[in-house]
Amino acid sequence: MTTILKLDAVCKAFGAVKVADDLSYEVAEGEALGVIGPNGAGKTSMFNLITGTLAPNSGRVIFAGNDVTSHNAARRCHAGIARSFQVPQPFSHMTVFENAMVAATQAAGLREHAAERFCIEVLEQTGLLAKANTTAGSLTLLERKRLELTRALCAKPKLLLLDEIAGGLTEAECVSLIRTIKDIHAVGVTIIWIEHVVHALLEVVDRLIVIDFGRLIAEGEPHAIMDSPEVKEIYLGIEADA
Ligand SMILES: Nc1ncnc2c1ncn2[C@@H]1O[C@H](COP(=O)(O)OP(=O)(O)OP(=O)(O)O)[C@@H](O)[C@H]1O
Numbered sequence: 739m740t741t742i743l744k745l746d747a748v749c750k751a752f753g754a755v756k757v758a759d760d761l762s763y764e765v766a767e768g769e770a771l772g773v774i775g776p777n778g779a780g781k782t783s784m785f786n787l788i789t790g791t792l793a794p795n796s797g798r799v800i801f802a803g804n805d806v807t808s809h810n811a812a813r814r815c816h817a818g819i820a821r822s823f824q825v826p827q828p829f830s831h832m833t834v835f836e837n838a839m840v841a842a843t844q845a846a847g848l849r850e851h852a853a854e855r856f857c858i859e860v861l862e863q864t865g866l867l868a869k870a871n872t873t874a875g876s877l878t879l880l881e882r883k884r885l886e887l888t889r890a891l892c893a894k895p896k897l898l899l900l901d902e903i904a905g906g907l908t909e910a911e912c913v914s915l916i917r918t919i920k921d922i923h924a925v926g927v928t929i930i931w932i933e934h935v936v937h938a939l940l941e942v943v944d945r946l947i948v949i950d951f952g953r954l955i956a957e958g959e960p961h962a963i964m965d966s967p968e969v970k971e972i973y974l975g976i977e978a979d980a
Contacts, residue, residue, distance in 0.1 A: 742767040742897055742928050748787055748797030757783035758794065759952035770929040772943035772960060774936065780952040781932045782824060785899050789821055790814040815845050818896035822886035822903050830875030834866055834885055837874050838892045845893035857892060864888045864918055880911040897928045904935040916941050
């Protein structure tokens, strides 16, 4: 098993609010790791610490064997870390294809025909090829989520971070998105997926971690984690002895 990502005793606080409190865990290459936890637990902040938009107060982020703690977000992106945002952030006035091309050229460093060919390939994979010439601002929510995936994949990531990508979708849309994410995982992309739609997570991830007040409070096989009384109490608000 090769470790692709390691968080080593990462701490980050905003005033009195600890968003990462001695956070340590590892992710294996090719793994799909799910992340759950209450609102405000520090899950998105953890992604910001991994991608480099947030600097830790202490601790280290190791990616593909290199200490990237001092590397900025652009450098980490070039190294192979890409993310989708909880609220889709496309260039709304540009087409789907143009959005993909920005990622393929700026993040993956591809040029001209190679970039175009790669974007077509990714749009096929994410189910958006038919919308290639549509402006991003006129897409449905599911399509915007698919565009988030497209933009992240066009950066040619080794590690893909998904932030609540299933949120707000209908059940049928969720099923269709799960299929796409499974396909992406099947070709070897390592995934860390923060999600409140737990059944979607359980269909994809190999392992689950639970974050509360910036601390890792549970880690293990997804169904066992969801069944644990501690997680039910902290995450679902059900008292352990109820
Ligand atoms: N830049 C910042 N400055 C100050 N406080 C922040 C900042 N970013 C996040 N926080 C606070 O840190 C806490 C954790 O936020 P974060 O978005 O990481 O939680 P989360 O687990 O992703 O929540 P959710 O499930 O609601 O998306 C929240 O109380 C939030 O208000």
